[in-house]
Amino acid sequence: MTDTRPLRADAARNRRLLLAAAADEFAARGLDASVADIARRAGVGKGTVFRHFATKDELIAAILIDRMAALSDLGEALREADDAGAALREFLTAAAMQRQERDLSFLAAASEAMPDVDRARGRMMTAIERLVERAREHGAVRADVTGADVFLLMCAPNYIAGYVPDASPDLWRRYLALILDGLRPEGASPLPEAAPELG
Amino acid sequence: MTDTRPLRADAARNRRLLLAAAADEFAARGLDASVADIARRAGVGKGTVFRHFATKDELIAAILIDRMAALSDLGEALREADDAGAALREFLTAAAMQRQERDLSFLAAASEAMPDVDRARGRMMTAIERLVERAREHGAVRADVTGADVFLLMCAPNYIAGYVPDASPDLWRRYLALILDGLRPEGASPLPEAAPELG
């Protein structure tokens, strides 16, 4: 944090390789993918992984923070969009497009112990809340749906499609469309149970 | 299979205790819950677990088969129901009510190697397909949704609600309602991507 000396060229390169390899490996095998496999995929020794990330959890956190930051950027940019409903759709499509990890429980667990994760999640949550609020005002989504709901629904398309062996890589679009249809206001039956409070 | 001699009284009791303890432990900690913990919760030695189930996977399979059989019974009973839409809703509610495991990937993996699992899954799939077909004919669900879709969506409410730390135990009802609203035919936009083929 306080120490911001730039990385040596090879170290910076390895860090990039590691993040990419880890994202691939996690997408393929889930969060249980071993650090050794990630190192091998990156063409690097296992020790190097722990030089860059003190812990496997920190590596996961770094990836999640990157992704949440990108989505936050998008969400904030979309605040100006003309069509609030289309903006929300675009956001959720982008969220599903970056292969999300299936196991979000890490997010909840890490938020308590890792302030960086918590901050990134908070920023994304407010971006989502703004989008939902605006879409609601424009009558593009049902009145009883909240930002927290959308946050939770964000990964569902990948989760659902992820359990089809040999699925089309775009199968998630089908379930995203289904969920989006569930969000539309026309003829919606009121939702039971209060919306959850997150973070 | 061929050998159907009845279990000794204590063995039968322990088997029941084990299945219950395993279901609890899996629900609480996911499929990674250790066999030792399950044995402890059942008040039994670890060796006893492996006397009843050759492998941890077989224990999981036994639980899954029980649940799928119960759902198949319900699904077949609901074929006679007057309101086809209500029947499908009732089925999905029952499916969510038994705490489903979050990690369905086991199902796909086990189906290939374990014929019992495959058979139970097949029976449940046809029950679901019948319910969906009938609901579709009655105009209670959109035309482009299939049995495979419903099968995949079945566990989503628990998955979504499962990542809220301290959630109300009935929070899944909220997301089930949302998904059911996504299934309704009025004003549905056609689904992209072909429905997956399962099994």
Add this chain to the structure above:
DNA sequence: CACTAACCGGACCGCACGGTCAACTTGCTA
């Protein structure tokens, strides 16, 4: 009641994982 096959339990094994470390290599700078 005595006998035995079925059953139980927990010490034990091998393995794979996350994480450490000390010897070695390399990019930077003066």
Add this chain to the structure above:
DNA sequence: TAGCAAGTTGACCGTGCGGTCCGGTTAGTG
């Protein structure tokens, strides 16, 4: 180009897991 801090590496460690095994226990039977 010499010197050194920064970076790399893979052998190594402790831990916790699924699964084994055998000595002791118990439910059923004649």
